[in-house]
Amino acid sequence: MEASDVLMMELTRSVKAFLQVFHAALLVSLTxxxxKHDIKASHGVASADGI
Incomplete structure (x- = not known):
């Protein structure tokens, strides 16, 4: 196996790992x-700003 092949495999692996972490962080932030939106909605049902 050539050095460039090994490099590409390592790069692909690190990119996949980064994407998994990024996706997990995105899901957490959306949740x-x-x-927060649900809490606001349940507490401020009759709020004037409608948030």
Whole structure:
């Protein structure tokens, strides 16, 4: 196996790992936003700003 092949494999592996972490972080942030929105909606049902 050539050095360039090994390099490409390592690069692909690190990119995949990064994407997994990024995707997990995105899901967590979306869940937090949704939860905050639900809390606002449940507490401020008759709020004037309508958020």
């Amino acid at each position: 937090i936003k949704r939860t």
